Structure formats: C-alpha cells, structure tokens
Amino acid sequence: MRKELLLLSLSLCALPAFAADPQPINTGQNLPSWPKTMETWRKYFPGLEEEVKKAFEEAKKDGIFKLETNLSPVAWNITAEKGVIINSINSGFYRSYRDPKTHEIVFPELENANNDVLIKTQGDIIVSPKSTNHAGYGYAVAVDSDTSTTLEAGKKIVLKALDQKSDSSYQDGLSIAVAENGKLNLKAEDVYVYGGVVAQYGATVNINASNSLYFLKPTDPAVGIKNANEMPISLIASGMTLSASNIFFNRQVDIGQTFFDTPHPSQLTIEDNLEENIAVENVWFYFPAFVDDFSHLKVNIAGSVVFNEELVLSNNSSSDISATKIRVKNILINGTDSKASFNVKDNGVMQVDGIIKVGNRSHVDINLGKGSSLRAYVEADPLGSTSVTMGQGSIWFPISDSNVNTLTMSKTSVLEMGAPGESITVTTDTLQGDCSVLWY
Numbered sequence: 001m002r003k004e005l006l007l008l009s010l011s012l013c014a015l016p017a018f019a020a021d022p023q024p025i026n027t028g029q030n031l032p033s034w035p036k037t038m039e040t041w042r043k044y045f046p047g048l049e050e051e052v053k054k055a056f057e058e059a060k061k062d063g064i065f066k067l068e069t070n071l072s073p074v075a076w077n078i079t080a081e082k083g084v085i086i087n088s089i090n091s092g093f094y095r096s097y098r099d100p101k102t103h104e105i106v107f108p109e110l111e112n113a114n115n116d117v118l119i120k121t122q123g124d125i126i127v128s129p130k131s132t133n134h135a136g137y138g139y140a141v142a143v144d145s146d147t148s149t150t151l152e153a154g155k156k157i158v159l160k161a162l163d164q165k166s167d168s169s170y171q172d173g174l175s176i177a178v179a180e181n182g183k184l185n186l187k188a189e190d191v192y193v194y195g196g197v198v199a200q201y202g203a204t205v206n207i208n209a210s211n212s213l214y215f216l217k218p219t220d221p222a223v224g225i226k227n228a229n230e231m232p233i234s235l236i237a238s239g240m241t242l243s244a245s246n247i248f249f250n251r252q253v254d255i256g257q258t259f260f261d262t263p264h265p266s267q268l269t270i271e272d273n274l275e276e277n278i279a280v281e282n283v284w285f286y287f288p289a290f291v292d293d294f295s296h297l298k299v300n301i302a303g304s305v306v307f308n309e310e311l312v313l314s315n316n317s318s319s320d321i322s323a324t325k326i327r328v329k330n331i332l333i334n335g336t337d338s339k340a341s342f343n344v345k346d347n348g349v350m351q352v353d354g355i356i357k358v359g360n361r362s363h364v365d366i367n368l369g370k371g372s373s374l375r376a377y378v379e380a381d382p383l384g385s386t387s388v389t390m391g392q393g394s395i396w397f398p399i400s401d402s403n404v405n406t407l408t409m410s411k412t413s414v415l416e417m418g419a420p421g422e423s424i425t426v427t428t429d430t431l432q433g434d435c436s437v438l439w440y
Contacts, residue, residue: 037109044097044106045071052076064123070130073142075117083123087130089151091117091182092144115147122154125188129162140175140195143182143203153188161195173231178203178238187276191244192216196231196251199238201264208276209244216250232287235266235295243273245281252287256295256317263293263315271300283323284308291317293335299323302345313338313362324348330355333362333384341365344372346391352376358384368394368413378402390415390433401425409433 042049048071055067063082067074073090092115097106119125127140140159143149151157159175175195178184181202191209194216199205207213215233232252233240247270256266272279281303288309291297297319299305304325311328313319315335322343331352333340336359344350346369358364358380368374370391377400378386387406390396390413397416407428409415417424 037107040106041094044099048072065121068128068130074119075115077117078119078121080121081123082121084119084121084125084153086125086127088140088142089117089119089127089149090139090142090144091115091149092147093142095147096144115144117147117149118152119150120152124155124158125151125153126158126160128158128160139177140193141177141184143178143184145180145182148183148185150185151187155188156190156192157186157188158192159194174198176205178205190214197233198236199234199240200236201238203238205238205240207240207242207244208273208278210276210278211244212246212248213242213244214248214250216248235268237264237266239267239269241269241271243271243276243278243280245278247280247283249283249285249287249289253285253289254292255290255297256292256314258293258314263295265292265294265296267296267298269298270305271298272302279303282306285311288312290314291319291338293317297321311340313340326350327353329353330357331364332357333359333364335359336361338362339365341367343367344369344374346370346372348372350374350376355379356386358386360384363387365389367391368396370394373397375399378404380404398424398426401427403427406430407432 048069051067051069051071055065059065059080063080064085065078065080066085068085068087070087073088073093074086075090075093078084094107095110095115098104099106129140141149161173161175173196175193176184176197178199180200184205186207188209189211191207191213193214232254233249234254234257236257253268255268257264270280270283280301283299283301283305285307289297289307289311291313293315295317300322302324305321305323307328310330310332311319312332312334316337317335318339320341322345324345325348326342326344331340338359339362342350344367348369349372356364356376356378358378360381360383362384364378364386366374367389368391371393372391373394374396377398380386380403386404388396388404389408390410392410393412395414395416401424404426405428407430411434413433415426417426
C-alpha cells in the first residue's frame with residue numbers, strides 16, 4: 001500500500017481483505033493524518049466511514065467485500081479473496097467533489113493527489129448502480145480526467161446498468177464513462193457490460209477476457225430515460241483495445257464523432273493479446289459499426305468476424321480487417337479519401353450479403369489467401385478505386401456485375417462469373433496473373 005495515497009477514502013479504506021488472513025487488521029491504523037480532512041469528510045458523508053469499515057471487517061471473515069451504499073461511489077483500492085460487490089466506482093471523485101450549495105472544491109488538498117483505483121479479487125467483481133433521489137451514482141464505472149481505474153477478477157466482471165426499479169435522475173444509460181486522459185483497464189475470464197460506453201478526449205479503455213466479452217442490453221428499459229438501452233459504444237477522440245476469445249457487440253459502435261464540422265478521431269483495435277495468452281476466435285457486431293472522420297477500426301484475428309449490419313466509413317477514415325472468416329451485410333465507404341482493407345487468411349472465406357460500395361476518391365483492397373473464397377460484388381464511384389488480389393487456389397464468386405481497378409490472379413485461382421444460365425460482368429482496368437481461370 002503506497003503512503004502517497006492522499007485521497008481520504010483511500011487512506012481510510014485501502015486495507016487488504018483476505019478471508020484467510022490470520023492477523024487482525026486495525027482499521028484505524030490507516031486513518032488520515034490530516035484531522036481537518038477527516039472532519040470535512042465526515043461532515044459531507046456522514047455514516048460512510050462506519051459502512052466502509054464494516055465492509056472491510058466482514059471481508060476479513062468471508063473474503064467478500066460488499067458495500068452497496070448510495071452515500072458515495074467507491075474511490076479507493078480493494079483487495080478481496082472471494083469477491084467484490086459494490087454500487088459504483090469513480091476514481092477521482094473526491095478530488096473534484098464540490099459543495100452542492102457553494103460549488104467550491106471540498107477537498108482542495110486532494111487536487112493533485114494520486115486518485116487511481118485498483119480493485120482485485122480471485123472471484124467476481126459485480127457493480128450494480130442503484131440511484132436515489134438524494135444521492136447515488138448511475139454509472140457502474142466512471143473514470144475522472146487524468147486518473148485510472150483497474151479491475152482484475154479471477155472469474156467475471158459484471159458492470160450493470162441502472163436497475164429499472166431505481167430512480168433514474170442520476171444516470172443516462174451508461175455503464176462506463178471515461179473522461180479526458182482517463183484510463184480504464186479490465187481483466188477477467190468473462191466481462192459483461194450492460195450499459196452504454198463513452199470514452200473521450202485522450203481516454204483509453206483496455207479490456208482483456210480469457211473467455212468472453214459481452215456488450216449487452218438490459219432486458220428491461222431504464223425508467224425515465226428515453227432510448228437509454230439504445231446508447232452506443234461511443235469513442236470520442238479516444239481509443240479502445242479489446243482482446244477476448246469471443247467478443248459480442250449488442251450495441252451500435254461509433255468510432256469517432258464530428259461536432260460542428262470538427263472531427264474527433266478515435267480508434268478501436270481488436271486483436272490477440274500474446275502476453276495474456278488470449279487468441280480472439282469470434283467477433284460479432286450485431287448493430288451497425290460507424291468509423292467517423294479520420295478514425296480507424298482494426299481487427300486482426302485468426303478466427304471469424306461478423307458485421308450483422310453495415311460497416312460504414314466516413315471521410316478520411318480507415319478499416320483493416322484480417323481474419324479467416326469475414327461476413328458483412330454491407331460495406332459502405334460513404335466519405336471521401338477513405339480506405340477499407342480486407343485480408344482473408346488461407347483457406348478462409350469472405351461474404352458480403354449486400355454490396356461493397358466505394359465512394360469518391362476512396363479505396364477498397366481485398367486480399368484472398370491461399371485456398372480462400374470471396375462472395376461479393378463491388379460498385380465503385382468513377383473516382384473511387386478497388387483492388388482484388390487472389391491467392392493460389394482462391395475463388396471469387398461475384399453475385400452481381402462488378403467493377404474493380406486492379407484484379408490480380410494467382411496460379412489456379414478462379415473467377416466464376418455467374419451460375420449456370422446467367423452471366424455476370426466484371427470490369428477491370430488491369431488484369432494480371434499466371435495460370436488462372438476465368439469461368440463463364
């Protein structure tokens with residue numbers, strides 16, 4: 001435990017809580033050495049000290065830290081053996097806490113303190129926001145500017161949305177909110193995020209799940225909040241990196257935002273994490289994925305990626321998708337000067353149910369690995385461009401007339417232009433290759 005932690009609740013509560021710990025822990029030994037700070041804290045949060053002490057004492061007995069108070073979000077470190085059950089988390093909360101009447105900073109001595117939060121357990125971390133009329137915090141995890149929150153669980157992390165039976169005055173459908181230059185790190189076997197996600201202005205979100213990562217929607221709507229369950233995963237001038245065997249997006253994904261003609265470019269990266277021994281096997285986007293101006297989407301996996309709805313790129317944006325199996329409803333390069341790259345690994349398949357539509361001065365590059373197949377057609381703007389490179393033994397089945405600028409074929413690759421009884425035209429400016437087959 002670091003002595004430099006000045007945050008009141010950290011000083012008060014950052015105690016190890018192991019059920020098997022044979023040594024008694026004197027909670028009072030970590031009371032802050034600033035009487036004025038303690039006095040102020042007790043004034044603004046009466047009764048909280050006793051609740052927190054009790055939670056740590058109970059954790060010494062059964063290994064589970066349980067604190068479901070609406071007096072304050074958790075803004076301190078917790079180490080528990082079997083599990084952590086809390087209402088909400090907010091690193092930096094006390095540093096920026098203001099008097100409700102005067103709006104003055106209550107703890108000015110904490111402005112430059114280390115406000116990072118670390119919560120670790122061998123069991124589960126379950127965060128269930130429960131708001132009230134007079135207090136309470138509707139986000140499962142809020143990371144204030146220039147702070148970090150790290151959650152590490154041996155089993156699962158569950159970040160719930162606000163209970164529909166709770167008052168909704170203090171929430172807007174989010175489970176995760178990361179402010180300017182904030183950092184959020186999640187690590188577990190399984191991670192469940194039930195609400196929306198917003199990260200903005202230099203924020204970073206890193207999630208590693210050895211099994212599965214789920215971005216879900218609550219079964220019931222949040223009370224009083226219109227379309228709360230429809231909130232997207234929204235990255236605004238920020239970045240998110242995800243690694244899990246299975247990743248499931250049951251929300252729209254917005255990578256970057258443009259406000260008043262000013263872009264806020266962002267990046268979403270999905271890839272294996274070799275250090276954590278995580279290989280991504282399946283990624284599902286069940287709602288549209290939008291890559292806004294100057295933003296970037298990267299998926300580099302050995303498994304499969306499915307876009308159940310559209311993948312849409314705006315101006316100067318880019319996407320790099322590399323997988324063994326790729327399926328997309330539609331690929332819409334609506335903006336100018338954008339680029340989409342698809343790499344189908346050996347013996348893989350790429351299928352586009354609708355259309356690959358390439359806009360003005362934009363480009364799509366499709367690379368088929370050895371023995372792989374493509375089932376798609378391309379429609380490009382006169383000033384747009386497309387290239388298809390076919391590896392040895394690969395097959396392209398255009399499902400409608402297509403135009404590509406460059407078609408490169410390899411030995412034994414096949415371009416099959418139409419099923420029996422029908423004819424499909426493929427127009428290209430440059431056709432190159434060796435010992436390949438054009439099948440009519």
